Amino acid sequence: MRFRRAKLQCVLCVLLLLNGFASAEPLAHLHEKADQLGLANHPQWLRLLHYQPVSRDGISQISSPSFFLSKSGASDSTAELSATIDAMFHGDITPEGNHPICRFPARYLWLSRLLGIHREEALLLCNDFQKYAMDGKIDSVSLVFATGFLGNPASYYGHLLLKLNKSGKVEEGRSLLDTSLNYGAIGIEGDDPITYIFKGIFGGYDGSFSHIQFYFHDHNYGEEENRDLWEYQLNLPREDLELLVAHGWELLDKRFTYYFFKQNCAYRMAELLSVVTPATTLPKTPLWTYPQSVLQKVAREDKLVAQRIYHPSRQSRFYSIYRGLNSHEKALFAELVAHPEKTKNLIAKANEPVQYAVLDALINYYQFIRKESGGDSGNANELYRKALLLRYQLPPAPLSKFEGTVTPPDAARSPSYVQISASSSNQSDKIAKEFWIRPSYYDELDGEAGHAPYSALTMAGIKLRYVEDEITVRSFDAIRIRNVANNATGYFGDRPDVWELRAGLESVNAVCDDCLVGVASGEWGRGYNWSSSVNSTFTFEGKLREDYQGSGTLISGAKVQLIAHLSESLSLRLNQTFRYALDNQYQEESVGEVTLRVRLGRQVDFRMGYVKSEGDYFQMGIGHYW
Known part of the structure; x- marks a missing residue:
């Protein structure tokens, strides 16, 4: 193969030399042609140089000097074009190694086509580039x-x-x-x-x-x-x-x-x-x-x-295959996971369809848990090999594959969110206007394709309240991450762990005014899927926050949350949290919350909520994704 390529390169060198002697154009003519075509300010040339903005006044975003053939090429597209033409079309074209044609093949292709030179075969001599480009x-x-x-x-x-x-x-x-x-x-x-x-x-x-x-x-x-x-x-x-x-x-x-x-x-x-x-x-x-x-x-x-x-990932494939097992097959699978030494005997007693289904699930499970096994990863590998060997001993049949319909991520709504709402509480007779701006990304109710189900990721989310010509900040999530292990089977290496980290500002309770304090908190617990659309979690919470009127700075607590996607357009979240201020004689706090989300379209939703804490707080609003 290498000999054939060497022969081809020799022939190309001769042809390029002959072509160069026969049809080489003076550099002055190429520069003149480039000027007439306005190539130095051509948008495609500026994009090849990564100028921002894409104009003659732009500056390249690339900081490597080796990317430019002119010393001023990072800010002077005309100088870089002139240097490129000089380097690529001066004399005979016999590129190899570090020749500018081999370093900048896109520039060479672009200029050759626009200047009418038609020597694109020269790139065949650039060995490293051809290897990268898989020989065309x-x-x-x-x-x-x-x-x-x-x-x-x-x-x-x-x-x-x-x-x-x-x-x-x-x-x-x-x-x-x-x-x-x-x-x-x-x-x-x-x-x-x-x-x-x-x-x-x-x-x-x-x-x-x-x-x-x-x-x-x-x-x-x-x-x-x-x-x-x-x-x-x-x-x-x-x-x-x-x-x-x-x-x-x-x-x-x-x-x-x-x-x-x-x-x-x-x-x-x-x-x-x-x-x-x-x-x-x-x-x-x-x-x-x-x-x-x-x-x-x-x-x-x-x-x-x-x-x-x-x-699909290994996890998605395993969950898909596991969900496809019937109750008898799941019982056998659980027995084999708990007692892997029984695998050979119990599989031998099962009928053939059950053997295929359960072994395929075991194979994917052992592959899935290898990373989670830590020091026992060698044992998981050995169990995987044994299950695979038993599968190969069966009559040939296709391996179980991912089953189900998955929405592609481009079909999801846009990632940023803004909401305008009205709110009231039993502590005030005024109706307040509220504004929620969430640059990113999703919460427990609006996660879609490409997002972690029942989880949340928010950065720089801010809620403002406007009442009686005064604007106050109600909360600011510098960062909030809630991770729920969805579809977890509960077997070793696939535990339904739940954790949350949050830092920012929050109001001490839903109905107070001017009670904003800094906060950093974390949660850890477990979750449970009641069905494919209903998930509950129980977590312990630890919180450090600024003291407000003796409410405490060291907070511990527990939270129960239920998320239910009742239909394609209707989602419900229920929260009940119990907190204790450890540095204030165990002052108690109980917060209950209900939020309903209605998806009105791909980019629009309606939400209404109720919070019970120191008082009663009601809110409803329209949101738009952008």
């Missing part, structure tokens, strides 16, 4: 979305990456050996979550693109972190596809400034796509960019998405 056998690209993961701050909002699909692979399922392009913060090893969030918010990290086989991401997200993957294969013309793939090569290892909320993976993937699809511009929100928002914009472009492919 890429026939499509896919935008891949990994659903959110509340166990890692870098993954709260999900993740986007680009997958380069080799010819004929997408339709066959997962093409694990295909190349993928990823963008992320670098130098984060060893940083704790608080440090990561702080440095990520304020640009304390560099970010860069990297490439690796898709298998790595499939394993990391789907197997290790149990995150579903959604693949959106894009329908791009051949010229755009080649340009996009080539530009991805140009960006590898180049440094950007990484920002957790704005210039993150979603922003950079949208920016990369905008080189060939200007219509799929970034969301216009100036302060944040969410992966799901970018995905929704791409999906709404006419005929841009060729197909959607769902890759």
Whole structure:
């Protein structure tokens, strides 16, 4: 194979040399042609340089000097164009190694096409680029979305990456050996979550693109972190596809400034796509960019998405197979999990359909719990191998697969929320107007596709009250994360744990005025699924807050919560919390809450609530997602 490639390269070198002597255009003519076409200020050229704004007054967001051929290229698109033409089209074109054509294949393709040079075959001599581009056998690209993961701050909002699909692979399922392009913060090893969030918010990290086989991401997200993957294969013309793939090569290892909320993976993937699809511009929100928002914009472009492919995580596959077991099969499964030494004998006594169903569930279960097993992971591996061996000893039959309908994340509502409501209490005869602004992301009642069920993720959420020409802050969630282990079976390694972390400001109770205090709290407990749409949790709470009129600073308590999705458009939340102030002679506090949400449309809802604490508080309002 290497000998054949070497022969081809020798032939190409001769042809390019002959072509160069026969048809080389003077550089002066190329510069003149570029000026006439206005290429230095062409939007596509500015996007290839990553100028922001996309204008002649922009500045490149790339900080690596190696990305530019002119010393002033980061801020002077004309100088960078001139240097690029000089470097790529001066003399004979015999690129190899670190030649500018091999370093910047997208620029070369773009200029060759617009200047009418038509020497694109020169890229065949760039060995490293050809290896990355799979020798020109890429026939499509896919935008891949990994659903959110509340166990890692870098993954709260999900993740986007680009997958380069080799010819004929997408339709066959997962093409694990295909190349993928990823963008992320670098130098984060060893940083704790608080440090990561702080440095990520304020640009304390560099970010860069990297490439690796898709298998790595499939394993990391789907197997290790149990995150579903959604693949959106894009329908791009051949010229755009080649340009996009080539530009991805140009960006590898180049440094950007990484920002957790704005210039993150979603922003950079949208920016990369905008080189060939200007219509799929970034969301216009100036302060944040969410992966799901970018995905929704791409999906709404006419005929841009060729197909959607769902890759369920190991957890999703296990839950799907387990739910498919009947009561007898579940009883046998439970017996084998509790007493794995009985597996061979009990499976032998079962009829063949039961053997297939239970062994398939066991195989997926043991794979699922390997990460949770800690020191016992070797035992889980051994049990997995034994179950797999028993399965192979049965007559051939297809393995059980994921069953069910899953809503794609682009069909969900937008991630930001604003609500206008009216409220009243038995402590006042005034009707107050309230405003709730939640830039991100979801709560227990409105989680949809791509969100963790029955969970919550809020950052910078603020509630304001307006009454008698006065505006007061009712609460501010700097961060609130509630993680509920949904669909947990209760077996080892799959416990229904529940935890919550919150920091911000809160009113001491629902009916008081001017009683805002700082607070940091945490909860831990267990949950239970009564059905596929009803979940309850019981948690213990610890809270540290500012003292208000002797109400205490060290608070402990317990909370019971029930979430019920009564229909596709109707959801209910019931809370009952009991708290004690440990530093104020165990002062007691009881808070009951009922909230009803009605989904009026994809982007609109109605909510009404009642809170019983020091008094009675009523509220109802209309909300809009954006």
